[in-house]
Amino acid sequence: MIDLHCHLLPGIDDGAKNISDAMALAKYAYESGITHVVCTPHIHEGYFDNDIEIIESTHEIFKSALRREGIALKSHFAAEVRISPTIVKMAKNNRLPFLGYFEKRPVLLLELPHSHIPPGTEQLVNWLKGEGIVPMIAHPERNRDILSNYNKASWLRGKGLLFQLTAGAITGTFGDKVKQCALKMLDDGFADVIATDTHNLHKRPPELAGAFKFVQDSFGKSSAEDLCINNPMEIAGCWFND
Numbered sequence: 544m545i546d547l548h549c550h551l552l553p554g555i556d557d558g559a560k561n562i563s564d565a566m567a568l569a570k571y572a573y574e575s576g577i578t579h580v581v582c583t584p585h586i587h588e589g590y591f592d593n594d595i596e597i598i599e600s601t602h603e604i605f606k607s608a609l610r611r612e613g614i615a616l617k618s619h620f621a622a623e624v625r626i627s628p629t630i631v632k633m634a635k636n637n638r639l640p641f642l643g644y645f646e647k648r649p650v651l652l653l654e655l656p657h658s659h660i661p662p663g664t665e666q667l668v669n670w671l672k673g674e675g676i677v678p679m680i681a682h683p684e685r686n687r688d689i690l691s692n693y694n695k696a697s698w699l700r701g702k703g704l705l706f707q708l709t710a711g712a713i714t715g716t717f718g719d720k721v722k723q724c725a726l727k728m729l730d731d732g733f734a735d736v737i738a739t740d741t742h743n744l745h746k747r748p749p750e751l752a753g754a755f756k757f758v759q760d761s762f763g764k765s766s767a768e769d770l771c772i773n774n775p776m777e778i779a780g781c782w783f784n785d
């Protein structure tokens with residue numbers, strides 16, 4: 544399986560705190576059936592002021608440690624970018640780290656606040672699309688605006704975006720309401736990718752196998768393979784050609 548959303552890089556956001564944490568997460572991921580990851584630290588102005596250079600150099604340290612520890616997890620980097628007007632500037636200056644490509648267009652993992660869908664979302668999404676960038680919304684099933692009004696998910700989906708659901712949301716880690724929302728999205732064909740959004744071992748582990756099994760049992764094996772293997776590999780496979 545391939546995980547397109549995880550916070551494995553050490554010390555630059557609220558995921559792995561240090562390199563030993565990062566290795567423990569990587570080992571768990573690999574042993575639970577994740578063969579490839581795209582590490583997506585937060586870029587969130589004022590909270591996690593990461594940029595491409597910081598992420599790339601931290602990823603080099605992470606990759607060296609994987610080699611040293613003999614963990615055969617294949618890895619690349621991107622970012623989970625919090626929605627903000629500065630995204631326009633970042634895009635214009637080629638400062639957005641992309642997850643990969645979908646139909647030859649770069650894919651941006653875009654995070655909305657958990658509390659709501661902020662005003663301006665539609666304009667930003669339209670602008671990105673006009674620039675040939677495909678936004679993939681991180682964990683829409685956990686957004687409170689969507690949880691209280693599912694029509695907002697349909698509306699957002701109608702903008703031609705990709706949706707990344709969280710593995711733990713499907714298996715129930717985030718509670719029943721989030722699970723029901725995630726299942727409805729699966730049912731409606733709104734899900735493009737399932738990813739872990741791993742932050743740590745105890746509460747948000749690199750656990751994709753449980754969601755794979757759940758989707759396989761409820762929607763069939765090919766759905767599980769599409770969401771956990773084929774679709775994410777179609778997007779990020781370009782990083783793993785060697």
Ligand SMILES: [Fe+2]
Nearest residue numbers: 548550623740
């Ligand atoms: Fe995340």
